[in-house]
Amino acid sequence: MRHVIAALVTNEPGVLAHVAGMFAARGFNIDSLVVGRTENPEFSRMTIVVSGDDAVLEQVRKQLQKLVPVVKVVDYKDVPFVERDLMLVQVWTTGGPSVAAAVDTAASGANGASTVASGNRRSELIELASLFRAKIVDVSPDKLMIELSGTEEKIEAFIQLVQPYGIIELARTGVIAMPRGTASARARTGLSRAAAAGPSSGPSVDATQLPPG
DSSP: OEEEEEEEEEOOTTHHHHHHHHHHHTTOOEEEEEEEEOSSTTEEEEEEEEEOOHHHHHHHHHHHHTSTTEEEEEEGGGSOEEEEEEEEEEEESSSOTTHHHHHHHHTBOTTSOBSSOHHHHHHHHHHHHHHTTOEEEEEETTEEEEEEEEOHHHHHHHHHHHGGGOEEEEEEEEEEEEEOHHHHHHHHHHHHHHHHHOGGGOSOOOGGGSOOO
16 A cells, blocks of 8 residues: 655754665665755655555554654555655657657558658647646757656656657656645644754654644
């Protein structure tokens, strides 16, 4: 089962290694791990995506919370939340090498004439990006760079559609998540309290620092 876990941690050397080691020691592969500062630079928010059995993962979560730099850990399993992944992908717009050149061959009719002109691929990719509400962030004579944000499912669907054009390079940030509605407001209030208390206050904080999970 897929789990999205949020952790509020203090900015100390080795925190990331401790967290990654905790999951690795129990045989869990981390699908995605994103770390970024909160409104208080003394604290960072970690968003971890893993797959595993609920009961075993609950034990891992409890062990993770015992780490000194970790202030709060929440599994978003039972909490409505919004998640986003950001991707940059560079795609061929001409009959470039390897896969991109194969588009013309695959689109050739019975008479062997290509029905997909190289010049048409650029407009096709722009239209496809528009349908997914993506942005064209860089244009060159034979390439396009596209920026897309959304759920993992949306990102994966877009990758499958542009794969035949020939992907030159692809980079993704990983998943970030935040609870919806009033739960989100409680989370912001709790994070502010933690920031005001400072790292010297220790790992014990009010339960509203993150929404219940």
